[in-house]
Amino acid sequence: xxxxxxxxxxxEFEDGKIIALNEINLKxxxxxxxxxxxxxxxxxxxxxxxxxxxxxxxxGKVLIDGVxxxxxxxxxxxxxxxxxxxxxxxxxxxxxxxxxxxxQGYSRDYIIQEGxxxxxxVGLAHRADEIPIGWSNGDLQRLGLAxxxxxGAKILIMDEPLGxxxxxxxxxxxxxxxxxxxxxGLTAIQVTHNQEEAMAIGDYIIIMRxxxxxxxxxxxxxxxxxxxxxxxxxxxxxxxxxxxxxxDYQDNYYDxxxxxxxxxxxxxxxxxxxxxDENVIVLFRHEEVYLxxxxxxxxxxxxxxxxxxxxxxxxxxxxxxxxxMRYMVELGNEDTVSVAKPEVFQYQFDINEGIKVGIxxxxxxxxxxxxxxxxxxxxx
Amino acid sequence: MQKLSNGVNKNIKKPVLxxxxxxxxxxxxxxxxxxxxxxxxxxIIAAPxxxxxxxxxxxxxxxxxxxxxxxxxxxxQWVMMVKALWESFFVAFIxxxxxxxxxxxxxxxxxxxxxxxxxxxDFLVDLPMAVPTSALGFSVxxxxxxxxxxxxxxxxxxxxxxFTYPYIVRNLxxxxxxxxxxLEKAASTLKASKWTVFKTISFPLIREGLIAGGILAFTRxxxxxxxxxxxxxxxETAPLVVxxxxxxxxxxxxxxxxxxxxxxxxxxxxxxxxxxxxKTATKKxxxxxxxxxxxxSKPVFTYGLKIFSFVTMILLILIPSFFIFSKILAEETMSExxxxxxxxxxxxxxxxxxxxxxxxxxxxxAIFAIPFALVLVRRNWGKMNSILDAILDxxxxxxxxxxxxxxxxxxxxxxxxxxxxGIGMISFTHLTFTFPFVVRPIVxxxxxxxPGHEEASATLGASPITTFRRITFPAIKNGIIAGMIAAFTRxxxxxxxxxxxxxxxxxxxxxxxxxxxxxxxxSASFASAMVIIVSAFLLALTRFFEPKQRDxx
Numbered sequence: 001x002x003x004x005x006x007x008x009x010x011x012e013f014e015d016g017k018i019i020a021l022n023e024i025n026l027k028x029x030x031x032x033x034x035x036x037x038x039x040x041x042x043x044x045x046x047x048x049x050x051x052x053x054x055x056x057x058x059x060g061k062v063l064i065d066g067v068x069x070x071x072x073x074x075x076x077x078x079x080x081x082x083x084x085x086x087x088x089x090x091x092x093x094x095x096x097x098x099x100x101x102x103x104q105g106y107s108r109d110y111i112i113q114e115g116x117x118x119x120x121x122v123g124l125a126h127r128a129d130e131i132p133i134g135w136s137n138g139d140l141q142r143l144g145l146a147x148x149x150x151x152g153a154k155i156l157i158m159d160e161p162l163g164x165x166x167x168x169x170x171x172x173x174x175x176x177x178x179x180x181x182x183x184x185g186l187t188a189i190q191v192t193h194n195q196e197e198a199m200a201i202g203d204y205i206i207i208m209r210x211x212x213x214x215x216x217x218x219x220x221x222x223x224x225x226x227x228x229x230x231x232x233x234x235x236x237x238x239x240x241x242x243x244x245x246x247x248d249y250q251d252n253y254y255d256x257x258x259x260x261x262x263x264x265x266x267x268x269x270x271x272x273x274x275x276x277d278e279n280v281i282v283l284f285r286h287e288e289v290y291l292x293x294x295x296x297x298x299x300x301x302x303x304x305x306x307x308x309x310x311x312x313x314x315x316x317x318x319x320x321x322x323x324x325m326r327y328m329v330e331l332g333n334e335d336t337v338s339v340a341k342p343e344v345f346q347y348q349f350d351i352n353e354g355i356k357v358g359i360x361x362x363x364x365x366x367x368x369x370x371x372x373x374x375x376x377x378x379x380x
Numbered sequence: 381m382q383k384l385s386n387g388v389n390k391n392i393k394k395p396v397l398x399x400x401x402x403x404x405x406x407x408x409x410x411x412x413x414x415x416x417x418x419x420x421x422x423x424i425i426a427a428p429x430x431x432x433x434x435x436x437x438x439x440x441x442x443x444x445x446x447x448x449x450x451x452x453x454x455x456x457q458w459v460m461m462v463k464a465l466w467e468s469f470f471v472a473f474i475x476x477x478x479x480x481x482x483x484x485x486x487x488x489x490x491x492x493x494x495x496x497x498x499x500x501x502d503f504l505v506d507l508p509m510a511v512p513t514s515a516l517g518f519s520v521x522x523x524x525x526x527x528x529x530x531x532x533x534x535x536x537x538x539x540x541x542x543f544t545y546p547y548i549v550r551n552l553x554x555x556x557x558x559x560x561x562x563l564e565k566a567a568s569t570l571k572a573s574k575w576t577v578f579k580t581i582s583f584p585l586i587r588e589g590l591i592a593g594g595i596l597a598f599t600r601x602x603x604x605x606x607x608x609x610x611x612x613x614x615x616e617t618a619p620l621v622v623x624x625x626x627x628x629x630x631x632x633x634x635x636x637x638x639x640x641x642x643x644x645x646x647x648x649x650x651x652x653x654x655x656x657x658x659k660t661a662t663k664k665x666x667x668x669x670x671x672x673x674x675x676x677s678k679p680v681f682t683y684g685l686k687i688f689s690f691v692t693m694i695l696l697i698l699i700p701s702f703f704i705f706s707k708i709l710a711e712e713t714m715s716e717x718x719x720x721x722x723x724x725x726x727x728x729x730x731x732x733x734x735x736x737x738x739x740x741x742x743x744x745x746a747i748f749a750i751p752f753a754l755v756l757v758r759r760n761w762g763k764m765n766s767i768l769d770a771i772l773d774x775x776x777x778x779x780x781x782x783x784x785x786x787x788x789x790x791x792x793x794x795x796x797x798x799x800x801x802g803i804g805m806i807s808f809t810h811l812t813f814t815f816p817f818v819v820r821p822i823v824x825x826x827x828x829x830x831p832g833h834e835e836a837s838a839t840l841g842a843s844p845i846t847t848f849r850r851i852t853f854p855a856i857k858n859g860i861i862a863g864m865i866a867a868f869t870r871x872x873x874x875x876x877x878x879x880x881x882x883x884x885x886x887x888x889x890x891x892x893x894x895x896x897x898x899x900x901x902x903s904a905s906f907a908s909a910m911v912i913i914v915s916a917f918l919l920a921l922t923r924f925f926e927p928k929q930r931d932x933x
Contacts, residue, residue, distance in 0.1 A: 075840075081836065081839035083836060085832060089850075100841050103841055147840065
């Protein structure tokens with residue numbers, strides 16, 4: 001049974017001038033950790049507010065545990081909300097943590113027991129009597145998490161909970177967050193700006209744009225098989241090449257000739273049908289490009305390079321990003337591809353050095369040429 | 381009763397308070413409260429003003445006869461009204477000009493400066509605003525008598541400068557605090573002289589505060605009664621004429637003049653609000669930088685200006701305002717107070733009356749002000765919110781004598797006859813003009829309440845009323861207290877409206893006026909000094925509860 005279900009949700013603001021959510025259908029399963037991803041203003045925060053009851057949808061139903069809760073206020077939905085700006089009350093740590101139990105009239109003993117439990121889980125038990133003034137953002141959000149856990153809600157809704165945190169602390173905290181959520185057996189939905197965070201700890205990712213859900217799936221499948229250029233681009237660095245269909249093999253394989261004398265790729269596409277001579281976009285990721293020195297010996301290499309398509313190119317820029325070395329490689333047909341390679345790579349290339357560029361046919365994704373390419377590639 | 385494995389009782393029973401809060405959070409109660417609060421608002425504030433309009437329209441024939449074609453007096457009553465109106469405007473205009481001239485440097489010193497005694501100076505500058513104007517007026521009268529300046533136009537101007545000055549300084553201070561000093565520094569690094577920086581950077585930013593303060597001071601001066609009666613001599617201002625007409629029971633004429641005053645004040649308010657929106661920076665004058673600007677930016681002039689206005693302020697405002705304290709120890713004070721006409725008893729009866737009215741009014745105000753502030757800030761009624769907001773300001777700007785007369789005509793025998801002139805009607809009147817004083821700070825505090833806190837509380841299972849009690853109320857508490865003290869201070873010092881509705885009862889500011897008119901100067905001094913001390917104490921309390929910048933929450 002799905003824990004949270006949205007049916008035909010539509011949300012308008014200012015008498016329909018702004019459509020924040022448009023025909024949203026969504027199921028989030030029990031014990032899943034789901035992520036809502038999308039550019040600013042895509043409606044992800046509105047979606048959280050609709051689920052939690054802080055905002056009522058214009059049209060549609062919200063079901064929690066199969067019960068229609070549309071129209072009922074947040075306090076009757078059994079959810080806990082974690083805010084980006086924490087919204088910690090001007091009370092002591094313990095009072096903040098046990099607020100939910102207090103306002104629901106639980107006994108003193110129970111409040112003390114549960115409060116201590118929750119504070120211990122997030123590691124704040126020793127600071128229970130402090131007033132959280134001047135606390136770091138990380139600690140404030142820990143308290144926010146404790147407050148949510150202590151409420152006993154089984155659904156945790158988080159609006160960019162790590163967004164105000166220092167990047168490094170955020171990267172550490174995210175694992176702890178996942179561990180606690182899994183330990184407590186919670187169903188969680190989190191909105192984030194951070195694709196990396198969503199892919200690292202999310203069970204399930206929902207990509208939104210302009211009030212619509214573009215694609216939803218597990219992180220691996222989304223990363224590997226985006227259903228649009230936007231989704232592909234949104235989840236990580238991509239290269240695109242423009243080409244046209246030269247040959248249709250009828251078994252979902254197509255020969256694609258890259259424009260301006262580029263190479264020809266044989267690409268598989270199950271979900272889209274293309275006609276001959278149709279303009280297309282070929283997408284591949286930065287890390288799916290292989291670079292070889294001109295004198296590389298493919299015959300005697302330990303790796304298996306069968307199926308790789310090789311092109312001539314030269315390095316036009318290179319810089320270190322920390323995790324990897326980034327190269328900008330100019331291909332013979334004046335296309336430029338961006339390449340990410342772990343820094344300690346077998347070969348180091350210099351600027352203007354001539355090289356061979358290789359891409360495997362099976363790493364390529366094929367898309368129809370969009371009406372407005374610039375808009376499709378705009379992540380804002 | 382649920383028991384957990386370790387023997388802890390989970391849930392004894394839901395406390396009655398929480399149950400009630402949950403029950404009363406239902407929509408139907410919310411609607412009921414809205415209606416109740418709006419009815420109060422309409423009855424207390426809007427109805428008297430609307431009533432006076434209809435009253436004038438009903439009696440338009442009689443008013444015409446009396447004012448313009450009276451058998452005995454011809455149009456002399458109308459001529460007198462016009463003269464009084466002109467007098468009021470003249471005094472208010474001159475007073476505000478003098479205020480502005482000496483307020484700017486002082487406001488600068490009080491915000492930017494850092495010196496010993498700054499807080500005391502700040503307090504003293506604000507004090508004339510809290511003190512009953514009749515006490516203040518009497519003190520000013522006694523002071524200038526030394527220099528052979530007797531009641532008349534000049535003395536009225538002096539006393540008006542004294543009690544309107546704080547309004548201008550206060551608004552300027554708020555405006556100056558908002559100017560980022562870095563902007564001025566940036567302009568200085570671009571080789572702008574001090575005067576040019578002020579003209580081009582600071583002044584445009586301060587302008588709105590100056591206009592707001594100016595209009596408040598102007599309307600206060602226009603409507604002032606207590607001090608003016610004491611300092612007027614033979615000169616009559618418009619509020620004094622309203623009081624006089626009411627005393628002579630010439631109700632239609634009084635209605636007419638009250639309505640005139642109300643309309644003029646409203647027009648002034650609208651004009652100023654429109655003016656405040658225009659941008660002066662685009663005008664040519666503000667873009668040309670004259671050579672002499674550099675010259676007058678020399679320290680000799682800037683310091684000279686500061687010292688000049690400081691000295692003027694002390695001589696013109698502070699010393700006259702508190703001169704009364706030098707008189708209370710006069711030998712005849714006690715004998716006069718304890719004399720045959722029992723002034724001592726009257727003093728205490730009036731004081732008790734003042735406090736009784738103050739307390740009753742402030743508590744009723746508070747009960748309705750909190751839900752009303754919530755309506756203003758939280759309800760999404762579109763234009764309705766701004767209309768209510770605008771109406772709320774009306775009692776602040778119209779002359780209290782006119783307002784008092786409107787209340788008298790509405791609640792009194794001539795209207796719905798619910799109250800006779802006396803302490804009951806004084807309370808109704810004070811309710812009208814003190815209501816905005818309580819609402820305003822609450823509104824300001826409510827705007828600062830972080831909406832996320834209330835949402836967090838709701839997601840954690842609190843009903844709306846529980847959220848209000850635990851989250852919202854603590855956040856606006858200081859605003860409520862500050863508003864209540866401000867309203868109490870205002871009620872304590874009000875003269876004009878009280879004179880009209882008091883019947884046989886007396887409040888302390890009115891008693892001072894009476895005694896001055898009876899030339900019982902020693903007793904009047906004693907009473908004045910006493911209320912000044914009480915007001916000072918109340919002002920100090922307001923300071924204590926004034927909303928402060930909150931922490932990160």
